[in-house]
Amino acid sequence: MRLIFIGIIITSLLGAGAYVLKLQRDNVILKENAIKLEGAISEQKTLIENQKKDFAEILEANKKINELVNNLKKDLDDLDKRFSKKDRDIGKLAIERTGAIERVINKGSDNATRCIEIASGSPLTEKEKNATKKSEINPECPSIANPSYVPY
């Protein structure tokens, strides 16, 4: 009877010891988990910030492209107006002032050629960059050839 009692006490003590050890192990794991969760939250915050930056960048890029499309459309409208301004008939003008119109057309053609070069990625010259007067700009495509020019 006494032996059984001692056995129960020893078993209980061993069990308690094992349980304490297990609790200690669990505690270590819980601490590790807490650190990982904190890290994950911090990463999520960074991710959200980056997403905000991306959205802002997307909006800005869309705005720039829309501006470009509108400016290019204006250049095209201006070309149309130049041909038909005040019922202008370029054919009649060419008959009446052949030499002058030929010079105008060749100058316009050179300008238009330069516009295509710029559109294909050719860098702007200093003269093009700094042009602010009507007499200095490329009238075929001022929106892409003369960034300093403000129409007046």
Add this chain to the structure above:
Amino acid sequence: MLILLTFLTNCSGVKKLSIFKEEVKRQELNLEKPTPLQLEQIKWIIITSENADEVFKKMEEQGLDPVLFGLTDNDYQLIAKNFAQIRNQLKITNDLLDKYKDYYEPKTQNSQ
């Protein structure tokens, strides 16, 4: 009893949390941008019923074949507008390409 106790205490333990994160960056495309165009200059000649003889004579004097590929004044306007539209499309496409490259392959990322 000891075995039973050990079994019970180890059975309901706290599970270790594992967060898997594996990010493999896609290789950058890094295609070279096409070389900007360098176009040849062309010369327009206006020919009317009055100056036709003079124009052809001048061409012969300059050693050119006395032949012209013609457009009416209306078609000249149309070709000018067509080229302007092609130019606009080229510019928009080029700028879109730049924007995509800036967005997906920003310079700071490239330099890493």
